[in-house]
Amino acid sequence: MHTFKTESAQQTEEIGKQLAELLQPNDVILLDGDLGAGKTTFTKGLAQGLGIKRYVKSPTFTIIHEYHDGRMPLFHMDVYRLEDSSGDDLGWDEYFYGGGVTVIEWSQFIQDYLPDTFLKIQLNRDGQSDETRVLNFQAQGTRYQQLLDQLKERLK
Template sequence: MNQLYANNESETKQVAQELAKFLEPGDLILLEGGLGAGKTTFTKGLAIGLGIKKVIKSPTYTIIREYLDGRLPLYHMDVYRLEETGGRDLGLEEYFEGEGVSIVEWAKFIPEDLPTDYLQIKLQPAGQDLMEREILFHAVGEHYNQLLNLFLEER
């Protein structure tokens, strides 16, 4: 597992913005981390990197938010509320196989609905400052291994 550190929200966004350069249609990112870990902040950075101008909001109550005005569409999903029911009836595969980038928060609640290949990013507190984050990357599948290697080489 590869790791980076961010000292504040701005650096967390910057890491995500840099990653966005390497994303392609159909890419899937699973964002993990507790409440307040920086998942939405990371998504905001990805959106900036994709050229999305709209304000990014957490999709906690809507489950899926679509942002279509960037280099690639961004589908931001928070599936925390699907812990009991799963995501079978939401048509998630249409997003995962579509022309955009899908970001899924709390993916552990829908394992049977996920593709076999993805990039998992875990955000967790690091250090004394509450804004410091350790960002852990885990690529599953050849495509995501290549993507992660290209991203890390450029850093």
């Protein structure tokens, strides 16, 4: 586990952007945290780092937004609405192994469908200011531990 602290939305986006430059096809990123914790802000930076020019917004009502204009596709999911229902028919594996990067907000609601390995990021407000965020990175699997180690080196 590793923790980063940001003082602004721009800093949160920058960490996403730096991470994106290290990502490979079929990487899975889980973003968990309360409403307004910065999950979509982080994803905006990640999209920039992938070279995506389109505006990134939370897919709360559509569940999944796909962006295909970067160096690899970005599949941005907000599965909050699946808390009380099943996501059986959404074809998770087609996204997880579809040659792009999958970012899942509120991943706890689809835990049974997640791959065995991923990078989980817990975003929390710090309480010091409205803009301060604490990002706790937890790697599940060797690939993601290496990815986290590379990110730590970049952000020294």
